[in-house]
Every structure is written in structure tokens, then in C-alpha cells.
Amino acid sequence: MPARHTHRKRERGDGVRWILxxxxxxxxxxxxxxxxxxxxxxxxIVGGDPDDxxxxxxxxxxxxxxxxxxxxxxxxxRRLCPQAVFLRGKFENYRKMSDRMRxxxxxxxxxxxxxxxxxxYLDLTGCKxxxxxxxxxxxxxxxxxxxxxxxxxxxxxxxxxxxxxxxSDYAKPNAITCVMPGFxxxxxxxxxxxxxxxxxxxxxxxxxxxxxxxIGDLQVISEAVLAAALGPxxxxxxxxxxxxDFSEVEEAAYPKSISRExxxxxxTAERGLVEAMxxxxxxxxxxxxxxxGMSARTVTVKLRYSDFSTCHKARSLREPSTHDCDFKGLALxxxxxxxxxxxRIRNVGVALSSLAPGMPHQATLFDESGFQRRERLYxxxxxxxxxxxxxxxxxxxxxxxxxxxxxxxxxxxLRTPSLTQ
Amino acid sequence: xxxTRRQKDxxxxxxxxxxxxxxPPTMDEMAEALRLNKKTVYEHLQRLRARGVVTWRRYQxxxxxxxxxxxxxxxxxxxxxxxxxxxxxxxxxxxxxxEMLSSDRESFVLKVRGNSMIDExxxxxxxxxxxxxxxxxxxxxxxxxxxxxxxxxxxxxREKRRIRLQPANxxxxxxxxxxxxxxxxxxxxxRKY
Numbered sequence: 001m002p003a004r005h006t007h008r009k010r011e012r013g014d015g016v017r018w019i020l021x022x023x024x025x026x027x028x029x030x031x032x033x034x035x036x037x038x039x040x041x042x043x044x045i046v047g048g049d050p051d052d053x054x055x056x057x058x059x060x061x062x063x064x065x066x067x068x069x070x071x072x073x074x075x076x077x078r079r080l081c082p083q084a085v086f087l088r089g090k091f092e093n094y095r096k097m098s099d100r101m102r103x104x105x106x107x108x109x110x111x112x113x114x115x116x117x118x119x120x121y122l123d124l125t126g127c128k129x130x131x132x133x134x135x136x137x138x139x140x141x142x143x144x145x146x147x148x149x150x151x152x153x154x155x156x157x158x159x160x161x162x163x164x165x166x167x168s169d170y171a172k173p174n175a176i177t178c179v180m181p182g183f184x185x186x187x188x189x190x191x192x193x194x195x196x197x198x199x200x201x202x203x204x205x206x207x208x209x210x211x212x213x214x215i216g217d218l219q220v221i222s223e224a225v226l227a228a229a230l231g232p233x234x235x236x237x238x239x240x241x242x243x244x245d246f247s248e249v250e251e252a253a254y255p256k257s258i259s260r261e262x263x264x265x266x267x268t269a270e271r272g273l274v275e276a277m278x279x280x281x282x283x284x285x286x287x288x289x290x291x292x293g294m295s296a297r298t299v300t301v302k303l304r305y306s307d308f309s310t311c312h313k314a315r316s317l318r319e320p321s322t323h324d325c326d327f328k329g330l331a332l333x334x335x336x337x338x339x340x341x342x343x344r345i346r347n348v349g350v351a352l353s354s355l356a357p358g359m360p361h362q363a364t365l366f367d368e369s370g371f372q373r374r375e376r377l378y379x380x381x382x383x384x385x386x387x388x389x390x391x392x393x394x395x396x397x398x399x400x401x402x403x404x405x406x407x408x409x410x411x412x413x414l415r416t417p418s419l420t421q
Numbered sequence: 422x423x424x425t426r427r428q429k430d431x432x433x434x435x436x437x438x439x440x441x442x443x444x445p446p447t448m449d450e451m452a453e454a455l456r457l458n459k460k461t462v463y464e465h466l467q468r469l470r471a472r473g474v475v476t477w478r479r480y481q482x483x484x485x486x487x488x489x490x491x492x493x494x495x496x497x498x499x500x501x502x503x504x505x506x507x508x509x510x511x512x513x514x515x516x517x518x519x520e521m522l523s524s525d526r527e528s529f530v531l532k533v534r535g536n537s538m539i540d541e542x543x544x545x546x547x548x549x550x551x552x553x554x555x556x557x558x559x560x561x562x563x564x565x566x567x568x569x570x571x572x573x574x575x576x577x578x579r580e581k582r583r584i585r586l587q588p589a590n591x592x593x594x595x596x597x598x599x600x601x602x603x604x605x606x607x608x609x610x611x612r613k614y
Contacts, residue, residue, distance in 0.1 A: 135542040135610065142614070152614070171548075171611045178542070180562075183608035186552045190528055216527075 016181045018134040019249060020122040021156040021164035022141065024101065025173035027118035028058030028089050031097045034150035043068070043084035050078040050086045053346070054263045057089060061173055094118075097149050104144045108137070113249045119168075121161055123249040135178045142176060159184065162245035165197055184243030189216035198240055206230065215241050254294055254355055260285045261349025265404070267306040269344045276400035278335055279328045281350045283395065286324045289352055290382060295320035296352035299327050301334040304347035313338050320356055323374050324395070327352060424474060430455060431465045432474060435487055445485035528552045528608070531564065531574075537588035538562065538574055543610055549574065550609035555602070562589075562607040568600055577603065 024030065028046040033039045043063035048054040056077050059068040066081035077084065098117040105112045108131070111123035122141070124134050131137035138155040145153050156167030157178040166188065167177040179187045193199050193207055196215050210229060212218055218226065218241035226234035239245070260281040268274060278301065289296055300314040313334045317326055331350050339345070381393050394402070424432070434454060438446040452459040466485075469475045478484040533547045541562055543549060549562075557563045557577040565586055566572050575586035575596065586596040 133542050135612075139612070167609070170609075171613060174614045176610075176612045178610045180608050180610075183552065183606075186528065186608045187550065 016125075017159050018124045018127070019158060019161050019164045020124055020134065020138055020141065021158075021161065021168040022101075022105065022120050022122065022138075022145070022153050023155075023165075023168045023172070024118040024145075025152045025154055026058055026060050026064070027097075027151070028094055029060035029063070030151050031094055032087055032089065033060060034097075035093060039085055043081050044087065045074070045077050045081070045084045046087050046089040047074050047077075048086065048088050050074055050084075053265065053267075059084075097151065100149050101145055101151070101153075104141065104148050107144070108141055111249050113251050121164065121249040135176065138176045138178070158187075160243065160245040161247055161249065162197060162240055163187065163243050166191065166195055169195065185219055188241065188243050189214065189219060191215050193218070196237075196240055198237065203230070203233070203237070254292065254357060257300075257351045257353035257355065258285045258288050258294075258296070259300075259349060259351035260288075261302060261347065263304075263347045264345065267344035267346050269342075271339070272397075272400055273404065274339070274345055274348055275332060275335065276397045277348055278331050278350060279396065280394075280398040280401055281348070282328045282331045283324050283398065284390065285350055285352050286322065286327050286378075287382060287385065287390070289355070290322050290378065294355045294357055295322045296327070297321070297354035297356075298352070299330045299334065300351040300353065301331050301338060302347075302349040302351070303335070303338050303345055305341060305343045306346045307343065308346070310347075311338055314353075316354060320354070323378060325374065424469065424472065428465055428469055428474075431462065432469065432487055435475070435485055439487075444483050447482050529605070530611070533574060537590045537593050538576075540589035540591070541576070543574070543589070543607075544612070546612075548611040548613070549607045550611065551605035552608045553605045555604075557603045557606050564604040564607070566602040566604055567596070567598060572604065574607070577601075 029044040032044050032046060033042075039060075041062060042060070043066065044060040045056055045063050045068060046059070047057040052074050054074055056068060056070055056072045056074060058070060059077070063077070063081050063084050066084075068077045068081050068084070074086065078086070094117055098114070101118075102112070102114055102120065105120055105122055109122055109124060109127065111125075113121045115121060124131065124137055127137065128134070131140065134157045138157050142153055142155055145151060152174040154168045154172045154174060155176045156164040156170070157176065158164040158167050159179070159181045163179050163184045167179050170177045170191075188196070192214060193212060194204055199207070206229075207218075212221075218238060221238070223235050223238040226238045228234070230237060262277065262281065264273075264277070282299075286296075297320045298314055298316045300312055302310065302312040304310045315330055315334060317330060321327065327350075335348075381395075384393050431451065434451060435445055438444075438450070438454075446454070448459050448462055451457070451462045455462065457465075466475060466477070470477075474487065476486050528550060530548050530550055533543055533549060534545060536545050538544075543562070549564075551564050559578050561577050562574065563577040563586075564572060564574055565577070573586065573596070575588055578585040578587055583597050583599055584601045586598065586601065588595065
């Protein structure tokens with residue numbers, strides 16, 4: 001990870017901040033089309049085989065034309081677009097392309113923030129003399145990405161991250177949208193509330209009850225009223241609706257959370273199997289956690305029943321940990337509390353959050369708690385897994401999965417291969 | 422979204438009524454106000470529903486809803502000349518000024534023809550997002566209606582006794598005019614590839 005750029009950029013030149021939001025169009029599907037030119041121009045759906053029970057991770061624009069959407073069950077996607085090419089996808093390829101995109105951005109400015117594999121913020125404040133107007137810079141960046149990766153991106157150019165993000169979405173795919181400084185609120189005004197980052201399905205529904213439909217509807221309401229209607233988030237929402245956003249483009253020094261999840265091959269109500277999967281996913285997440293030298297304190301378990309209703313629950317450890325056993329114990333307790341409906345389970349996931357660098361545990365002279373032994377144990381397990389693959393060592397409950405799943409060097413072959421890291 | 426003039430009247434009436442009374446009108450009220458048969462109003466509404474413009478709940482009075490508020494809700498009006506105001510454009514591609522003026526939308530999108538705004542990064546074929554305004558500040562890029570009824574895209578400068586419409590292209594001369602009707606100010610540019 002490169003050095004962080006935490007300095008606050010002074011406003012220079014025309015006195016305006018210029019932020020670009022660059023977002024790859026239909027990323028996974030486009031990468032597949034680039035790597036396999038026969039797929040160009042064809043509907044491509046990444047997520048799994050059409051009879052898989054997983055969901056669409058990414059659909060090419062040719063597939064989207066048939067109404068295929070991200071996160072739609074693959075079976076439904078097949079109904080809408082039976083001629084589509086269904087691919088399982090490979091995370092490795094996506095990361096490579098993402099790194100290449102990042103390289104292109106880096107050649108323009110060090111002030112970049114990869115918000116995810118396929119999108120980034122670039123701060124071009126004060127770069128007018130080097131690249132010309134940011135709109136022209138966006139044009140050069142777009143071409144450079146196309147040359148380096150073959151991918152089309154959409155770019156939003158504006159005076160803040162928030163407006164740049166909305167702008168990149170405005171004319172997607174394969175477009176640049178520039179919002180003139182000073183006209184942020186006017187630009188946002190006619191757009192629907194769902195276009196405003198931070199308005200998820202629940203906020204949208206709540207706002208709908210007050211008959212708020214467009215971002216402009218919020219602009220005319222005072223912050224106090226919004227705060228009364230929505231609670232503390234109301235004020236932040238009012239700020240965003242007016243296009244005010246002063247957050248910096250800053251590379252996160254470390255991730256906010258590490259999560260692993262999977263969809264079962266077949267919905268299951270077998271407690272043992274779900275617990276086994278949960279403990280396996282927790283181990284994977286914890287392994288990742290140790291590999292980046294972090295510790296975590298909060299565990300979140302997510303369940304999705306076969307009727308697609310989803311629930312989650314989180315709890316924190318008394319102090320940060322890096323040990324599988326701490327997280328697994330908590331994850332299983334949370335699962336026990338969550339699994340209340342008499343319905344089969346479709347999907348299960350676990351996330352570790354409240355991350356902090358290093359292991360703050362105080363070593364004691366006498367190892368009463370067995371902490372140092374566990375420390376050595378996990379160090380040992382990690383190094384074996386590094387050499388022989390994740391499934392070379394399985395612990396306790398995860399053994400249960402052997403009856404159900406095939407393995408490869410990465411571990412069990414799960415249902416969301418495009419995301420199997 | 423192509424809708425007929427009469428259908429537009431129906432939608433406008435629903436919106437106006439809603440604004441004035443806070444509830445959508447009933448079929449009877451619409452029929453009376455628009456001087457139409459109730460059946461005819463219903464047919465208009467059915468067509469509008471098929472186009473996704475309105476929706477309502479069955480058997481429920483005053484449940485009409487006009488659907489709007491997505492990114493595509495900004496209407497695309499046509500072309501704007503960014504060169505000499507009179508440009509050889511195929512018939513039918515010209516911007517429909519009357520429609521632009523009559524609409525009560527607060528912003529709209531125009532496709533640019535010509536290269537007079539090249540220094541402002543607006544190229545032939547780009548789209549501009551315009552907010553309806555009847556005045557502008559110096560240096561802003563505006564859609565202006567000239568005395569002869571032509572619409573053009575230029576930078577706006579108010580001088581002592583006249584208004585200068587400055588192209589952002591060194592090869593082109595400014596247009597001077599006494600009376601310029603500003604139709605709107607450019608708030609965004611979109612380039613599709």
C-alpha cells in the first residue's frame with residue numbers, strides 16, 4: 001500500500017476542488033469480455049452456471065438490455081436472457097485488472113483512493129496547468145484506462161466526491177459527466193433520491209412515506225425538519241442533498257471490515273452444516289485478518305433464508321483479537337440467536353470489523369490463558385496453509401463440509417467463485 | 422418519452438391539481454376540467470400507464486401517481502447550435518424552442534452541434550445539462566434566444582449598452598445583441614463515447 005496522502009490540499013488555481021470519480025462499466029463481465037474476445041458484444045453474466053443457486057455478480061450491457069440486473073438470482077437471469085454466456089468468474093483476474101487501472105490513475109496523480117476493485121476517486125485540484133481542464137483530464141484518463149486494460153469507464157467530474165460519484169452514474173455507461181462548480185445543488189435537484197449516495201432501500205422507503213421523491217424535495221426542507229423525521233442521519237442527508245461534501249480523497253490505510261460469505265448449493269436447515277460453514281468462513285476471514293497484520297473486535301453474522309429475507313446481528317469482543325477461536329465462538333452464539341425461523345437457509349456470511357493494526361494484547365509472564373500457545377498455533381496453521389493451500393488444515397466443525405463440498409488449493413469451492421479471494 | 426400533446430395536458434393537469442390541492446384529481450374532475458368524456462380520460466390514462474408515466478391503484482379514488490424523479494427524468498429537448506446560430510442541420514433535428522419554453526421543467530438536456538464552445542470543453546456531439554434561468558452572470562455559458570428567434574450556446578457577458586455572446590473558439594467572432602433572452606445556464610456537460 002502506498003504512502004498515505006493525508007495533507008489537506010489547499011485550494012489553488014481557480015480556487016475549486018476538482019474530484020474525479022472513475023467507475024468501470026459492468027466490471028467483472030467486461031473483464032471477461034476483454035480476456036476472451038469472442039465474448040465481445042455478447043450478453044455475459046458472471047456469477048456462476050445458470051443452474052447455480054447463486055446471484056448475478058455482474059452482467060454485461062448486452063445482458064442488461066434484457067433486464068438482467070446485478071444481485072438477481074441466476075435462474076431469473078436465465079429466464080430473461082437464455083442465450084447469455086454464464087461464467088463463474090475468477091477473482092484473480094479482476095484484481096489484476098484493478099491493479100492495472102490503479103497504475104493508470106497513479107500515473108496522473110498520487111491522490112487516489114480505490115473505493116473498490118472497479119471504482120476510484122482522483123483528486124486533480126490544482127492540476128490544471130499539467131492536464132488542462134479536469135474535463136480534458138477525465139478524457140485522457142478514460143483513454144489511458146482503455147489502452148491499458150481494454151475496459152470502458154464512466155467518469156464524474158465535480159467539486160466533491162459526492163457529486164463526482166453521482167455524476168459518473170448519471171450518463172453511464174461509457175461517458176464523462178462534468179458538473180460546473182457552483183451548480184452542484186441544481187444538478188442534483190431533479191434526480192431521484194435513490195441516486196443520492198447514502199440513501200439505501202430503507203431510507204428511501206422512509207422518505208417515500210413523507211412523499212419525498214427527488215433530491216430537490218429534500219433541498220427545500222430545513223435540516224431541523226429532516227433531523228426530526230429521520231433522526232441524527234437527517235442532518236447529514238440534508239448536507240448531501242444540497243451537494244455539500246468536504247471529505248478528502250484518501251487511500252484507506254486498512255480495510256474497514258473483512259467479510260466472507262457464501263450461498264449453499266441447496267438451501268439447508270441442517271444446523272450442523274450451517275455452523276460448519278460459518279466456522280470455515282470465520283477462519284478464512286481471520287486468516288486474512290492476520291495476513292494483513294490487523295486485529296478485530298466486532299463479529300457480524302448474516303443469514304438469508306430461502307425466502308430471501310435477510311437478518312444480521314453483531315457483537316463485540318471485550319478486547320481485539322486475531323484468533324479464530326474468539327471469533328468462531330462469538331459467531332456461533334450470534335448464529336444461534338439469529339436462526340429463529342423454521343425455514344431453510346440460503347446464504348450465510350460473517351464479517352470482522354472494528355479493525356485496528358497489530359495485536360494489542362499484553363503478554364503476561366505466565367501464560368495462564370494459553371494466549372501465547374494459541375498465537376503459536378495460528379502462526380503455524382497460517383504457514384502450513386500458505387504452502388499447501390487453505391484446506392490442507394481444517395479444524396473442528398469445518399470437517400463437516402468435506403462431505404458436501406469439493407476443495408481446491410484455495411479451499412472449498414464455494415458458490416460465489418467470482419468473489420473467492 | 423414520447424407522449425401526445427393531449428396526454429401531456431392530462432399529466433400537467435394531474436400535477437397542477439396535486440400542487441394546488443395536495444391530492445390527485447378524480448376521473449370526474451379531470452373529465453370536467455379537460456372537457457373530455459370520462460371514458461376518454463380513462464383511455465388517456467391507460468396509454469400513459471402503459472408508457473410508465475402514471476400509475477394508480479384499482480378501485481381507489483385519488484390514487485393517481487405521476488412517476489418521475491429518476492436520472493432520466495431530465496427531458497431531452499433536441500439540439501442546440503454552438504456555431505453560427507443558423508446551421509445547416511437536417512430538418513427535424515432543430516431544437517424545438519416552443520416546447521422548450523412551454524415546459525415547466527427546471528432543467529433539460531440539449532445535444533450540441535458545432536464547435537464554437539471548444540475552449541470550454543464542449544464539443545460537437547456533447548450534451549449540455551441546462552437549468553432554466555432568465556438571467557445569467559458574466560462568464561457563464563448560456564442558452565440564449567436571439568432577436569431572430571434562433572437559439573444558441575455561448576458565454577454570456579453584459580457590457581455597457583449591449584450583451585456580448587462570446588464563443589469559446591478563437592476562430593469565431595462574438596455576437597453582439599441588445600436584447601437577448603437567456604433561456605438557461607449550463608450546469609453540466611456530458612460526453613458519450
